[in-house]
Amino acid sequence: MDNKGGIIVTELNELLYDKKLECPVCNEEFATKKVRISRLKLIKRDEDLLSYYEGENPLIYNVFLCPNCGYAATESRFDSVSARDKKILLEEVASKWSKRSYGGERSIDDAIVVYKLAFYIGQVLDYDKVELGTLAHSIAWLYRIKGDQEEIRFLSITKDLYEYSYYNESLVNAKGAKRDEIKLAYLLGEINRRLGNKEEAFKWFNGVISNPDIKSSPMLEKMVREQWRLTRNE
Structure with a gap:
Protein backbone atom coordinates (compact mmCIF):
# COMPACT_ATOMS: atom_id res chain seq x y z
CA MET A 1 0.00 0.00 0.00
CA ASP A 2 1.25 3.45 -0.78
CA ASN A 3 1.34 6.26 1.80
CA LYS A 4 -1.67 7.92 0.19
CA GLY A 5 -4.10 5.25 1.35
CA GLY A 6 -4.47 3.66 -2.07
CA ILE A 7 -3.40 0.26 -3.37
CA ILE A 8 -2.18 1.11 -6.88
CA VAL A 9 -0.62 4.48 -7.60
CA THR A 10 -2.61 6.37 -10.26
CA GLU A 11 -1.58 9.64 -11.90
CA LEU A 12 -2.66 12.33 -9.45
CA ASN A 13 -3.44 14.82 -12.19
CA GLU A 14 -6.14 12.41 -13.38
CA LEU A 15 -7.69 12.08 -9.94
CA LEU A 16 -7.44 15.58 -8.44
CA TYR A 17 -9.02 18.85 -9.41
CA ASP A 18 -9.08 22.35 -7.90
CA LYS A 19 -12.17 23.53 -6.04
CA LYS A 20 -12.42 27.30 -5.58
CA LEU A 21 -13.81 28.57 -2.28
CA GLU A 22 -14.43 31.76 -0.36
CA CYS A 23 -13.58 31.53 3.33
CA PRO A 24 -16.64 32.37 5.47
CA VAL A 25 -14.37 33.71 8.23
CA CYS A 26 -11.91 36.05 6.45
CA ASN A 27 -13.66 36.25 3.03
CA GLU A 28 -10.44 35.41 1.16
CA GLU A 29 -10.69 33.23 -1.95
CA PHE A 30 -8.53 30.13 -2.25
CA ALA A 31 -8.38 26.80 -4.08
CA THR A 32 -8.02 23.33 -2.63
CA LYS A 33 -7.66 19.89 -4.18
CA LYS A 34 -10.55 17.45 -4.35
CA VAL A 35 -10.69 13.86 -5.60
CA ARG A 36 -12.78 12.96 -8.64
CA ILE A 37 -15.06 10.39 -7.03
CA SER A 38 -16.17 9.09 -10.44
CA ARG A 39 -12.59 7.96 -11.15
CA LEU A 40 -12.23 5.92 -7.96
CA LYS A 41 -12.43 2.16 -7.58
CA LEU A 42 -13.15 0.76 -4.11
CA ILE A 43 -10.68 -1.97 -3.13
CA LYS A 44 -11.85 -2.91 0.35
CA ARG A 45 -13.48 -1.54 3.49
CA ASP A 46 -12.43 -2.13 7.09
CA GLU A 47 -15.06 -3.24 9.58
CA ASP A 48 -15.21 0.25 11.13
CA LEU A 49 -15.94 1.60 7.62
CA LEU A 50 -12.55 2.95 6.50
CA SER A 51 -12.56 2.63 2.70
CA TYR A 52 -9.49 1.93 0.57
CA TYR A 53 -9.33 2.90 -3.09
CA GLU A 54 -7.22 2.24 -6.13
CA GLY A 55 -5.33 5.52 -6.29
CA GLU A 56 -5.90 8.48 -4.00
CA ASN A 57 -8.11 8.28 -0.92
CA PRO A 58 -10.70 11.10 -0.79
CA LEU A 59 -10.48 11.05 3.01
CA ILE A 60 -7.20 12.96 2.68
CA TYR A 61 -8.92 15.93 1.05
CA ASN A 62 -12.26 16.00 2.89
CA VAL A 63 -11.24 18.91 5.17
CA PHE A 64 -10.86 22.36 3.62
CA LEU A 65 -8.34 24.75 5.19
CA CYS A 66 -8.14 28.48 4.48
CA PRO A 67 -4.45 29.37 4.04
CA ASN A 68 -5.10 32.97 5.08
CA CYS A 69 -6.80 32.58 8.49
CA GLY A 70 -6.47 28.87 9.36
CA TYR A 71 -10.16 28.03 9.42
CA ALA A 72 -10.56 24.30 8.76
CA ALA A 73 -13.70 22.20 8.47
CA THR A 74 -15.12 19.30 6.50
CA GLU A 75 -16.76 20.09 3.18
CA SER A 76 -20.27 19.64 4.61
CA ARG A 77 -19.56 21.96 7.54
CA PHE A 78 -17.27 24.56 5.94
CA ASP A 79 -19.89 27.23 5.14
CA SER A 80 -21.79 26.84 8.43
CA VAL A 81 -20.23 29.76 10.31
CA SER A 82 -22.41 32.06 12.41
CA ALA A 83 -21.47 35.61 13.41
CA ARG A 84 -20.60 34.25 16.86
CA ASP A 85 -18.43 31.50 15.34
CA LYS A 86 -16.64 34.01 13.13
CA LYS A 87 -15.76 36.20 16.12
CA ILE A 88 -14.43 33.20 18.06
CA LEU A 89 -12.40 31.94 15.09
CA LEU A 90 -10.82 35.32 14.44
CA GLU A 91 -9.77 35.54 18.10
CA GLU A 92 -8.78 31.92 18.76
CA VAL A 93 -7.42 30.73 15.39
CA ALA A 94 -6.75 33.51 12.88
CA SER A 95 -4.85 35.70 15.35
CA LYS A 96 -2.39 32.83 15.98
CA TRP A 97 -2.18 31.43 12.44
CA SER A 98 0.97 31.56 10.32
CA LYS A 99 -0.19 31.69 6.72
CA ARG A 100 0.48 28.46 4.84
CA SER A 101 -1.38 26.37 2.32
CA TYR A 102 -2.52 22.76 2.29
CA GLY A 103 -4.46 23.26 -0.93
CA GLY A 104 -2.15 21.22 -3.14
CA GLU A 105 -1.38 17.51 -3.14
CA ARG A 106 -1.41 16.25 0.44
CA SER A 107 0.59 13.55 2.14
CA ILE A 108 -0.93 11.54 4.99
CA ASP A 109 0.98 13.74 7.43
CA ASP A 110 -0.47 16.87 5.78
CA ALA A 111 -3.95 15.42 6.13
CA ILE A 112 -3.39 14.62 9.80
CA VAL A 113 -2.35 18.24 10.47
CA VAL A 114 -5.45 19.56 8.69
CA TYR A 115 -7.83 17.18 10.45
CA LYS A 116 -6.33 17.95 13.86
CA LEU A 117 -6.89 21.66 13.23
CA ALA A 118 -10.50 20.94 12.23
CA PHE A 119 -10.88 18.89 15.43
CA TYR A 120 -9.49 21.75 17.52
CA ILE A 121 -11.85 24.20 15.82
CA GLY A 122 -14.73 21.81 16.51
CA GLN A 123 -13.84 21.90 20.21
CA VAL A 124 -13.58 25.70 20.20
CA LEU A 125 -16.96 26.03 18.49
CA ASP A 126 -18.55 23.33 20.66
CA TYR A 127 -19.58 20.94 17.88
CA ASP A 128 -21.82 18.04 18.83
CA LYS A 129 -19.80 15.18 20.27
CA VAL A 130 -20.76 12.86 17.42
CA GLU A 131 -19.28 15.33 14.93
CA LEU A 132 -16.08 15.59 16.96
CA GLY A 133 -16.07 11.80 17.13
CA THR A 134 -16.29 11.57 13.36
CA LEU A 135 -13.25 13.85 13.03
CA ALA A 136 -11.31 11.83 15.62
CA HIS A 137 -12.27 8.62 13.81
CA SER A 138 -10.95 10.06 10.55
CA ILE A 139 -7.65 10.93 12.26
CA ALA A 140 -7.44 7.36 13.58
CA TRP A 141 -8.01 6.09 10.02
CA LEU A 142 -5.24 8.31 8.67
CA TYR A 143 -2.84 6.94 11.28
CA ARG A 144 -3.96 3.40 10.31
CA ILE A 145 -3.18 4.07 6.66
CA LYS A 146 0.20 5.40 7.77
CA GLY A 147 0.79 2.35 9.99
CA ASP A 148 1.20 4.49 13.12
CA GLN A 149 0.18 3.32 16.60
CA GLU A 150 -1.29 6.78 17.31
CA GLU A 151 -4.35 5.20 15.72
CA ILE A 152 -5.13 3.56 19.07
CA ARG A 153 -5.17 6.85 20.97
CA PHE A 154 -7.55 8.43 18.50
CA LEU A 155 -9.78 5.36 18.44
CA SER A 156 -10.06 5.71 22.21
CA ILE A 157 -10.97 9.41 21.84
CA THR A 158 -13.52 8.43 19.19
CA LYS A 159 -15.06 5.82 21.48
CA ASP A 160 -15.56 8.30 24.32
CA LEU A 161 -17.11 10.92 22.02
CA TYR A 162 -19.42 8.47 20.25
CA GLU A 163 -20.53 6.98 23.57
CA TYR A 164 -21.31 10.40 25.03
CA SER A 165 -23.29 11.24 21.90
CA TYR A 166 -25.22 7.96 21.97
CA TYR A 167 -26.44 8.52 25.52
CA ASN A 168 -26.73 12.31 25.66
CA GLU A 169 -27.32 13.88 22.25
CA SER A 170 -30.43 14.16 20.13
CA LEU A 171 -30.83 11.77 17.24
CA VAL A 172 -31.73 14.78 15.09
CA ASN A 173 -28.80 17.04 14.22
CA ALA A 174 -28.75 20.81 13.82
CA LYS A 175 -29.71 20.53 10.13
CA GLY A 176 -32.76 18.40 10.93
CA ALA A 177 -31.29 15.14 9.68
CA LYS A 178 -31.80 12.01 11.77
CA ARG A 179 -28.66 10.25 12.93
CA ASP A 180 -28.28 6.51 12.48
CA GLU A 181 -28.44 5.15 16.04
Whole structure:
Protein backbone atom coordinates (compact mmCIF):
# COMPACT_ATOMS: atom_id res chain seq x y z
CA MET A 1 0.00 0.00 0.00
CA ASP A 2 1.25 3.45 -0.78
CA ASN A 3 1.34 6.26 1.80
CA LYS A 4 -1.67 7.92 0.19
CA GLY A 5 -4.10 5.25 1.35
CA GLY A 6 -4.47 3.66 -2.07
CA ILE A 7 -3.40 0.26 -3.37
CA ILE A 8 -2.18 1.11 -6.88
CA VAL A 9 -0.62 4.48 -7.60
CA THR A 10 -2.61 6.37 -10.26
CA GLU A 11 -1.58 9.64 -11.90
CA LEU A 12 -2.66 12.33 -9.45
CA ASN A 13 -3.44 14.82 -12.19
CA GLU A 14 -6.14 12.41 -13.38
CA LEU A 15 -7.69 12.08 -9.94
CA LEU A 16 -7.44 15.58 -8.44
CA TYR A 17 -9.02 18.85 -9.41
CA ASP A 18 -9.08 22.35 -7.90
CA LYS A 19 -12.17 23.53 -6.04
CA LYS A 20 -12.42 27.30 -5.58
CA LEU A 21 -13.81 28.57 -2.28
CA GLU A 22 -14.43 31.76 -0.36
CA CYS A 23 -13.58 31.53 3.33
CA PRO A 24 -16.64 32.37 5.47
CA VAL A 25 -14.37 33.71 8.23
CA CYS A 26 -11.91 36.05 6.45
CA ASN A 27 -13.66 36.25 3.03
CA GLU A 28 -10.44 35.41 1.16
CA GLU A 29 -10.69 33.23 -1.95
CA PHE A 30 -8.53 30.13 -2.25
CA ALA A 31 -8.38 26.80 -4.08
CA THR A 32 -8.02 23.33 -2.63
CA LYS A 33 -7.66 19.89 -4.18
CA LYS A 34 -10.55 17.45 -4.35
CA VAL A 35 -10.69 13.86 -5.60
CA ARG A 36 -12.78 12.96 -8.64
CA ILE A 37 -15.06 10.39 -7.03
CA SER A 38 -16.17 9.09 -10.44
CA ARG A 39 -12.59 7.96 -11.15
CA LEU A 40 -12.23 5.92 -7.96
CA LYS A 41 -12.43 2.16 -7.58
CA LEU A 42 -13.15 0.76 -4.11
CA ILE A 43 -10.68 -1.97 -3.13
CA LYS A 44 -11.85 -2.91 0.35
CA ARG A 45 -13.48 -1.54 3.49
CA ASP A 46 -12.43 -2.13 7.09
CA GLU A 47 -15.06 -3.24 9.58
CA ASP A 48 -15.21 0.25 11.13
CA LEU A 49 -15.94 1.60 7.62
CA LEU A 50 -12.55 2.95 6.50
CA SER A 51 -12.56 2.63 2.70
CA TYR A 52 -9.49 1.93 0.57
CA TYR A 53 -9.33 2.90 -3.09
CA GLU A 54 -7.22 2.24 -6.13
CA GLY A 55 -5.33 5.52 -6.29
CA GLU A 56 -5.90 8.48 -4.00
CA ASN A 57 -8.11 8.28 -0.92
CA PRO A 58 -10.70 11.10 -0.79
CA LEU A 59 -10.48 11.05 3.01
CA ILE A 60 -7.20 12.96 2.68
CA TYR A 61 -8.92 15.93 1.05
CA ASN A 62 -12.26 16.00 2.89
CA VAL A 63 -11.24 18.91 5.17
CA PHE A 64 -10.86 22.36 3.62
CA LEU A 65 -8.34 24.75 5.19
CA CYS A 66 -8.14 28.48 4.48
CA PRO A 67 -4.45 29.37 4.04
CA ASN A 68 -5.10 32.97 5.08
CA CYS A 69 -6.80 32.58 8.49
CA GLY A 70 -6.47 28.87 9.36
CA TYR A 71 -10.16 28.03 9.42
CA ALA A 72 -10.56 24.30 8.76
CA ALA A 73 -13.70 22.20 8.47
CA THR A 74 -15.12 19.30 6.50
CA GLU A 75 -16.76 20.09 3.18
CA SER A 76 -20.27 19.64 4.61
CA ARG A 77 -19.56 21.96 7.54
CA PHE A 78 -17.27 24.56 5.94
CA ASP A 79 -19.89 27.23 5.14
CA SER A 80 -21.79 26.84 8.43
CA VAL A 81 -20.23 29.76 10.31
CA SER A 82 -22.41 32.06 12.41
CA ALA A 83 -21.47 35.61 13.41
CA ARG A 84 -20.60 34.25 16.86
CA ASP A 85 -18.43 31.50 15.34
CA LYS A 86 -16.64 34.01 13.13
CA LYS A 87 -15.76 36.20 16.12
CA ILE A 88 -14.43 33.20 18.06
CA LEU A 89 -12.40 31.94 15.09
CA LEU A 90 -10.82 35.32 14.44
CA GLU A 91 -9.77 35.54 18.10
CA GLU A 92 -8.78 31.92 18.76
CA VAL A 93 -7.42 30.73 15.39
CA ALA A 94 -6.75 33.51 12.88
CA SER A 95 -4.85 35.70 15.35
CA LYS A 96 -2.39 32.83 15.98
CA TRP A 97 -2.18 31.43 12.44
CA SER A 98 0.97 31.56 10.32
CA LYS A 99 -0.19 31.69 6.72
CA ARG A 100 0.48 28.46 4.84
CA SER A 101 -1.38 26.37 2.32
CA TYR A 102 -2.52 22.76 2.29
CA GLY A 103 -4.46 23.26 -0.93
CA GLY A 104 -2.15 21.22 -3.14
CA GLU A 105 -1.38 17.51 -3.14
CA ARG A 106 -1.41 16.25 0.44
CA SER A 107 0.59 13.55 2.14
CA ILE A 108 -0.93 11.54 4.99
CA ASP A 109 0.98 13.74 7.43
CA ASP A 110 -0.47 16.87 5.78
CA ALA A 111 -3.95 15.42 6.13
CA ILE A 112 -3.39 14.62 9.80
CA VAL A 113 -2.35 18.24 10.47
CA VAL A 114 -5.45 19.56 8.69
CA TYR A 115 -7.83 17.18 10.45
CA LYS A 116 -6.33 17.95 13.86
CA LEU A 117 -6.89 21.66 13.23
CA ALA A 118 -10.50 20.94 12.23
CA PHE A 119 -10.88 18.89 15.43
CA TYR A 120 -9.49 21.75 17.52
CA ILE A 121 -11.85 24.20 15.82
CA GLY A 122 -14.73 21.81 16.51
CA GLN A 123 -13.84 21.90 20.21
CA VAL A 124 -13.58 25.70 20.20
CA LEU A 125 -16.96 26.03 18.49
CA ASP A 126 -18.55 23.33 20.66
CA TYR A 127 -19.58 20.94 17.88
CA ASP A 128 -21.82 18.04 18.83
CA LYS A 129 -19.80 15.18 20.27
CA VAL A 130 -20.76 12.86 17.42
CA GLU A 131 -19.28 15.33 14.93
CA LEU A 132 -16.08 15.59 16.96
CA GLY A 133 -16.07 11.80 17.13
CA THR A 134 -16.29 11.57 13.36
CA LEU A 135 -13.25 13.85 13.03
CA ALA A 136 -11.31 11.83 15.62
CA HIS A 137 -12.27 8.62 13.81
CA SER A 138 -10.95 10.06 10.55
CA ILE A 139 -7.65 10.93 12.26
CA ALA A 140 -7.44 7.36 13.58
CA TRP A 141 -8.01 6.09 10.02
CA LEU A 142 -5.24 8.31 8.67
CA TYR A 143 -2.84 6.94 11.28
CA ARG A 144 -3.96 3.40 10.31
CA ILE A 145 -3.18 4.07 6.66
CA LYS A 146 0.20 5.40 7.77
CA GLY A 147 0.79 2.35 9.99
CA ASP A 148 1.20 4.49 13.12
CA GLN A 149 0.18 3.32 16.60
CA GLU A 150 -1.29 6.78 17.31
CA GLU A 151 -4.35 5.20 15.72
CA ILE A 152 -5.13 3.56 19.07
CA ARG A 153 -5.17 6.85 20.97
CA PHE A 154 -7.55 8.43 18.50
CA LEU A 155 -9.78 5.36 18.44
CA SER A 156 -10.06 5.71 22.21
CA ILE A 157 -10.97 9.41 21.84
CA THR A 158 -13.52 8.43 19.19
CA LYS A 159 -15.06 5.82 21.48
CA ASP A 160 -15.56 8.30 24.32
CA LEU A 161 -17.11 10.92 22.02
CA TYR A 162 -19.42 8.47 20.25
CA GLU A 163 -20.53 6.98 23.57
CA TYR A 164 -21.31 10.40 25.03
CA SER A 165 -23.29 11.24 21.90
CA TYR A 166 -25.22 7.96 21.97
CA TYR A 167 -26.44 8.52 25.52
CA ASN A 168 -26.73 12.31 25.66
CA GLU A 169 -27.32 13.88 22.25
CA SER A 170 -30.43 14.16 20.13
CA LEU A 171 -30.83 11.77 17.24
CA VAL A 172 -31.73 14.78 15.09
CA ASN A 173 -28.80 17.04 14.22
CA ALA A 174 -28.75 20.81 13.82
CA LYS A 175 -29.71 20.53 10.13
CA GLY A 176 -32.76 18.40 10.93
CA ALA A 177 -31.29 15.14 9.68
CA LYS A 178 -31.80 12.01 11.77
CA ARG A 179 -28.66 10.25 12.93
CA ASP A 180 -28.28 6.51 12.48
CA GLU A 181 -28.44 5.15 16.04
CA ILE A 182 -27.86 1.55 14.92
CA LYS A 183 -24.77 2.46 12.89
CA LEU A 184 -23.35 4.43 15.83
CA ALA A 185 -23.93 1.48 18.19
CA TYR A 186 -22.26 -0.86 15.70
CA LEU A 187 -19.23 1.43 15.43
CA LEU A 188 -18.97 1.53 19.23
CA GLY A 189 -18.92 -2.27 19.23
CA GLU A 190 -16.25 -2.47 16.53
CA ILE A 191 -14.06 0.27 18.03
CA ASN A 192 -14.22 -1.40 21.44
CA ARG A 193 -13.24 -4.69 19.77
CA ARG A 194 -10.24 -3.04 18.14
CA LEU A 195 -9.24 -1.55 21.49
CA GLY A 196 -9.42 -4.97 23.16
CA ASN A 197 -12.54 -4.18 25.22
CA LYS A 198 -14.21 -7.51 24.55
CA GLU A 199 -17.12 -7.26 27.00
CA GLU A 200 -17.98 -3.73 25.86
CA ALA A 201 -17.85 -4.89 22.24
CA PHE A 202 -20.29 -7.73 23.03
CA LYS A 203 -22.64 -5.31 24.78
CA TRP A 204 -22.85 -3.00 21.77
CA PHE A 205 -23.05 -5.81 19.20
CA ASN A 206 -25.82 -7.54 21.17
CA GLY A 207 -27.74 -4.27 21.37
CA VAL A 208 -27.59 -3.87 17.60
CA ILE A 209 -28.61 -7.48 16.90
CA SER A 210 -31.60 -7.23 19.25
CA ASN A 211 -32.80 -3.93 17.76
CA PRO A 212 -35.77 -4.69 15.45
CA ASP A 213 -34.74 -1.82 13.14
CA ILE A 214 -31.65 -3.77 12.11
CA LYS A 215 -33.81 -5.70 9.63
CA SER A 216 -33.99 -2.56 7.50
CA SER A 217 -30.17 -2.64 7.12
CA PRO A 218 -29.29 -6.19 5.97
CA MET A 219 -25.67 -5.28 5.16
CA LEU A 220 -25.13 -3.83 8.64
CA GLU A 221 -26.85 -6.84 10.20
CA LYS A 222 -24.46 -9.15 8.37
CA MET A 223 -21.46 -7.09 9.51
CA VAL A 224 -22.49 -7.00 13.16
CA ARG A 225 -23.12 -10.75 13.27
CA GLU A 226 -19.72 -11.41 11.69
CA GLN A 227 -17.98 -9.11 14.17
CA TRP A 228 -19.88 -10.67 17.07
CA ARG A 229 -18.54 -14.10 16.02
CA LEU A 230 -15.03 -12.70 15.54
CA THR A 231 -15.08 -11.17 19.02
CA ARG A 232 -16.25 -14.47 20.53
CA ASN A 233 -13.41 -16.34 18.86
CA GLU A 234 -10.64 -13.87 19.77
